[in-house]
Structure formats: C-alpha cells, structure tokens
Amino acid sequence: xxxxxxxxxxxxxxxxxxxxxxxxxxxxxxxxxxxxxxxxxxxxxxxxxxxxxxxxxxxxxxxxxxxxxxxxxxxxxxxxxxxxxxxxxxxxxxxxxxxxxxxxxxxxxxxxxxxxxxxxxxxxxxxxxxxxxxxxxxxxxxxxxxxxxxxxxxxxxxxxxxxxxxxxxxxxxxxxxxxxxxxxxxxxxxxxxxxxxxxxxxxxxxxxxxxxxxxxxxxxxxxxx
Ligand code: HEM
Numbered sequence: 001x002x003x004x005x006x007x008x009x010x011x012x013x014x015x016x017x018x019x020x021x022x023x024x025x026x027x028x029x030x031x032x033x034x035x036x037x038x039x040x041x042x043x044x045x046x047x048x049x050x051x052x053x054x055x056x057x058x059x060x061x062x063x064x065x066x067x068x069x070x071x072x073x074x075x076x077x078x079x080x081x082x083x084x085x086x087x088x089x090x091x092x093x094x095x096x097x098x099x100x101x102x103x104x105x106x107x108x109x110x111x112x113x114x115x116x117x118x119x120x121x122x123x124x125x126x127x128x129x130x131x132x133x134x135x136x137x138x139x140x141x142x143x144x145x146x147x148x149x150x151x152x153x154x155x156x157x158x159x160x161x162x163x164x165x166x167x168x169x170x171x172x173x174x175x176x177x178x179x180x181x182x183x184x185x186x187x188x189x190x191x192x193x194x195x196x197x198x199x200x201x202x203x204x205x206x207x208x209x210x211x212x213x214x215x216x217x218x219x220x221x222x223x224x225x
Contacts, residue, residue, distance in 0.1 A: 009186075021211075034215070035217050050094075054094060057106065058116050059115055062119040062120050064086060066124075067079065075190060088165070089166040092165045093162055097163060110216065111209070112213050128189070129198070129202045131189070131199065132205075133206050135182070136206035138182070142178065145167050
C-alpha cells in the first residue's frame with residue numbers, strides 16, 4: 001500500500017509557482033541596482049521614492065476600488081476586507097511627498113497604465129483574477145514592504161507618519177497571522193483546478209507588471225541620495 005502525500009494547499013501552490021518571479025522582481029544586482037535595492041541600501045533619493053510612491057498609488061486606486069466593488073459578492077466578498085484600502089495612506093503620503101495638489105501633479109508611467117488597465121479589466125470581468133492582483137500586492141506589502149517601511153523611516157525620518165502611511169496596516173493585528181488568514185481564504189475559495197491555474201497565471205502576470213514599473217522607474221532614477 002502506498003501512502004499519498006496530502007494535496008498541497010492552493011496558497012502554497014501559488015507561492016511555489018511564483019517564487020522564481022518574486023526573486024526576479026525583488027533581486028537587484030549591485031551593478032543594476034533599482035529602486036528597491038537603493039532604498040534598502042539607504043541610498044534612494046527622496047524624489048525617486050516619491051515617484052515610486054505615486055506610481056503605486058495609481059495601481060491601488062484601481063485595485064482598491066475594484067476590490068470594494070466585490071464586497072456584496074456572496075463568494076468573493078470575503079476578500080473585500082474593511083479597512084484594508086491603502087488610499088487614505090497614499091493621500092497622507094503624497095501630500096507630504098508631492099504637495100497638496102498631488103492629484104493633478106502625478107501621472108502614470110506607460111508600464112503603470114498597462115498594469116492599471118489590467119487590474120480594471122479583471123475587476124470588471126473576472127473577480128478571481130482580481131484576487132490574484134490583491135494577493136500579489138497586499139501580501140508583498142505586508143512582507144518585503146515592511147522592510148521598505150523600515151528603510152524609509154530610517155532614511156527620511158518618517159517615523160511611521162506621512163510618507164510611509166501606505167505601509168502601515170493599522171487595525172489588522174499581527175501581520176504574520178493576517179497573512180495566514182488570507183492564505184486560508186485562498187485555500188477555501190471555490191475554484192476548480194482550471195480556475196486555480198488561471199489565478200496562478202494572473203499572479204505571474206502581476207509580478208511582471210510590477211517588474212515593468214520598477215524597470216521604467218529605474219531608467220530615470222537618480223544615482224545618489
Ligand atoms: C527587495 C524586495 C523584496 C523583498 C526583500 C521581499 C521579501 C519578501 C519576503 C521575506 C517574503 C516572505 C514573507 C512570508 O513568508 O510571510 C515575501 C513575500 C512576498 N512578497 Fe516580497 N519582497 C520583495 C519585493 C516584492 C515585490 C516587488 C513584490 C510584488 C509586487 C512582492 C510580493 C510578495 C508576495 C506576494 C509575497 C507573499 C508570498 C506568499 O507567501 O504567498 N515582493 N517577500
């Protein structure tokens with residue numbers, strides 16, 4: 001008699017299938033250091049931090065409004081967690097980083113616009129695909145993003161106030177536990193094998209969109225603080 005290994009959770013499969021992409025986006029080589037590496041090294045110019053923050057705002061404007069629209073969905077409404085939206089944080093941050101008129105002062109890069117278009121399209125037509133984007137950004141912000149928060153606090157003196165509010169998740173409790181709860185939501189979502197594969201593909205696409213935005217930002221980045 002052979003004992004079969006228990007099937008792997010969906011969330012674990014997502015992570016395994018996307019980790020190589022994660023490393024591709026997360027790893028800056030010293031020779032080609034981008035925004036993330038420069039911030040973690042304490043050498044990112046504040047103007048570049050502001051430019052990156054503004055690009056992330058456009059993505060969250062699309063993501064959070066589409067997720068909010070899911071709230072009444074009998075199946076996927078569980079993913080529309082109250083208080084999760086990053087938009088109030090962006091307003092506080094960009095007021096400081098760009099100015100009170102930040103909304104008219106910032107524009108999306110072409111790569112950001114493509115990302116936003118994709119988030120909006122799945123938001124309208126395919127809620128499971130929207131969850132793929134929510135997963136990629138939110139679990140990222142609660143993981144590596146917390147290292148960016150600490151680095152930005154150290155470098156610019158934000159002390160968890162405006163400038164870095166986007167990364168501060170008040171009211172969600174311990175983030176490691178929260179992420180575990182989110183992974184359970186993924187595991188319990190009523191998707192068959194084909195739909196799960198589509199969701200995994202959308203997570204891979206989400207990493208590519210993030211990589212493209214970071215590459216475009218790096219092209220105009222200053223080389224010193
Ligand atoms: C230097 C940059 C980055 C570092 C150092 C970093 C670091 C990490 C670490 C340590 C984890 C594991 C956390 C855990 O097991 O709970 C993680 C998870 C994650 N990161 Fe990143 N990350 C970076 C960039 C990114 C980017 C740019 C994205 C995508 C936009 C991203 C998306 C994710 C996601 C979705 C997870 C959760 C994976 C899972 O457990 O299901 N990360 N990151």
